[in-house]
Amino acid sequence: MASKLEQCVLDLFKIGVVKFGDFTLKSGMKSPIYFDLRMIISFPKLMETVGELMWEARPRNDYDLICGVAYTGLPIATVISTKQDLPMLIRRKEAKGYGTKKLVEGNYAEGQSCLMIEDVIVSGSSVFDTAETLKDLELDVKDAVVFLDREQGGAANLKSMGINVKSVINMTEMMAILLKFNSITQKVSDSVIDFVKKNIASSLKKKVESDGIMDRLKCTFESRESTTVQPVSRKLFNIMSAKQSNLCVAADVTKSAELLSLAEKVGPYICLLKTHIDILSDFSTEVVEELKNIAVKHNFLIFEDRKFGDIGNTVATQYSGGPFNIVDWADLVTVHGLPGDGVIKGLGSCASGQPRGCIIVSQMSSSGTLTSDEYIKGCCKMAEENAHFVIGFVAQSNISKDPRFIVFTPGVQSGCTSDVLGQQYVTPRAAVLERGADVVIVGRGITKSDDPCSAAKHYKEEAFKAYQERITS
Numbered sequence: 001m002a003s004k005l006e007q008c009v010l011d012l013f014k015i016g017v018v019k020f021g022d023f024t025l026k027s028g029m030k031s032p033i034y035f036d037l038r039m040i041i042s043f044p045k046l047m048e049t050v051g052e053l054m055w056e057a058r059p060r061n062d063y064d065l066i067c068g069v070a071y072t073g074l075p076i077a078t079v080i081s082t083k084q085d086l087p088m089l090i091r092r093k094e095a096k097g098y099g100t101k102k103l104v105e106g107n108y109a110e111g112q113s114c115l116m117i118e119d120v121i122v123s124g125s126s127v128f129d130t131a132e133t134l135k136d137l138e139l140d141v142k143d144a145v146v147f148l149d150r151e152q153g154g155a156a157n158l159k160s161m162g163i164n165v166k167s168v169i170n171m172t173e174m175m176a177i178l179l180k181f182n183s184i185t186q187k188v189s190d191s192v193i194d195f196v197k198k199n200i201a202s203s204l205k206k207k208v209e210s211d212g213i214m215d216r217l218k219c220t221f222e223s224r225e226s227t228t229v230q231p232v233s234r235k236l237f238n239i240m241s242a243k244q245s246n247l248c249v250a251a252d253v254t255k256s257a258e259l260l261s262l263a264e265k266v267g268p269y270i271c272l273l274k275t276h277i278d279i280l281s282d283f284s285t286e287v288v289e290e291l292k293n294i295a296v297k298h299n300f301l302i303f304e305d306r307k308f309g310d311i312g313n314t315v316a317t318q319y320s321g322g323p324f325n326i327v328d329w330a331d332l333v334t335v336h337g338l339p340g341d342g343v344i345k346g347l348g349s350c351a352s353g354q355p356r357g358c359i360i361v362s363q364m365s366s367s368g369t370l371t372s373d374e375y376i377k378g379c380c381k382m383a384e385e386n387a388h389f390v391i392g393f394v395a396q397s398n399i400s401k402d403p404r405f406i407v408f409t410p411g412v413q414s415g416c417t418s419d420v421l422g423q424q425y426v427t428p429r430a431a432v433l434e435r436g437a438d439v440v441i442v443g444r445g446i447t448k449s450d451d452p453c454s455a456a457k458h459y460k461e462e463a464f465k466a467y468q469e470r471i472t473s
C-alpha cells in the first residue's frame, strides 16, 4: 500500500511530470531528468494533493500570508490559500507598465509573516528574488516551502541568506519511490543520482553560460547581479550600477575622526570603503556605528581588509569577538586561501543570517609576492565550492571569467609606480582594461591628496570609464 506521498509521486509520474531522457535544461546543462510540474494544473485533484503535502511540509505553523513564486508556484499557492483560508499574494516577474504598476498584488500590512510557495528549487534564485521584493514591502519573509528540491545547491544558497526552505521531497527520495514501485530501473535511478551528485551548487553559473553571458569581462555589473544569489555580491553589483562607481577607497588612517571625515568626503563616489580597523589608535564601537550610518547615507558597503589566515575555529573567534567584533559591522572581509576552506566555513558559521561575504586574497600587489599559479587555481576552486560566502578575489590579473565573482585590484594610483616598501602601482585604466579589475582599490592616491573629495571623484570617473570601454569593446 503506497503512502500519500508515494501515491502522489506515482500519479505525477503517470501524468508525465517526471521525464527521463537526455534533456538540455534552461541552464544549458545536460540532465537525464526533467520535472514539468506545470502539468498539474490539468489535474485538479492531484494539484490539491501537492498543495496539501506542501502545506504539511511548511517550516512553521503560523503565517499571515502566502506568496506563490511565478509561475507554477501560483496555482499551488491558490490551492493552499483556499483550503487553509489564508490570504495570498502574487509577485509579478515584472512590474506592470500601466495602472498601479505594482510588483505585488494582494492585501498586506507591514510586519506580516509570509510563506513563499515554489514548485521546484534548483539554485534558489527565483525564491530569493521573491523574498527580496517582499522584504522591500516590510513583510517578514524567512521561509519557503517547495515540492521538489533538485538537490543542486538551492536550499544551501537560500539558507546562507537567512531563508529556511522545506521541501516535500528531494530528487534522491523521488528516485527511491519510483524504483520501489518499479516505475524506473536501477540504471535510470543511478544515472539521476550520479547527476545530482556531480551538479550540486553549479546551477547558477550554468544559468549564466546558457544565457550566453560567459565572460565576466564582457558583462555589465547590472547583468551580473542576476548571476548570483550571494546577498553581498548582489548588493554591490546594484550599488556599482546605481552609483556608476567601481571605486573602493582604502581608508588607511589612524584616527577615528579622520576615518569618519574621509568616509563623508569620498562617500558619494565609492561603492566600497575598505578599512584596517586595527590601525585606529582610538577605536571604539561608536566609530563603527557612525561609519555604518555614513555608509547608509551614501550607499556604500564596508569592507574590513582583515586577511584572515588561520584555522576555522580561530578565525570564527577573531571575526565575531575581540575588541572589533567585525561580523557586526563589516559587509565584507578578506581571507587568505592558505589555510584551506576551513577559513571560509569558520567565518560563514558566524554570519547567522546577516548578509555577509568574503573575498579571497589570491594575488598581491607587493613585489616578491609568493602567490604561484597553483595557489591561484586553488583559490578559484575554493571560491567555486564556497560561492554562498565568497564574492570574489583580490587579484592583479584576470584570474576568473566567472561573472558571479568580483575582482578587486589594489595597488592603484595615477602618477606613481611604487612606494619604498614594495607596493607596486598601476593606473585605474590599466587595472580595469589590462588586469581585469572590476573594482579598483585606491588608498594613498586619495587619502594623501590635498583634496580627497576631488581625487575620489577623479578616480571614480577614470575607473568607470575604463569599465564602460571594456564591456563595449
Ligand SMILES: O=c1ccn([C@@H]2O[C@H](COP(=O)(O)O)[C@@H](O)[C@H]2O)c(=O)[nH]1
Pocket (backbone or CB within 6 Å): 250, 252, 276, 305, 363, 364, 365, 366, 394, 410, 411, 412, 413, 423, 441, 442, 443, 444, 445
Ligand atoms: O595585494 C594587496 C592586498 C591589499 N592591499 C591593501 O590595499 C591598500 C592599498 O593602499 P595604497 O595606499 O593604495 O597603496 C592597503 O590598505 C593594503 O593593505 C594591497 O595594497 N595589496
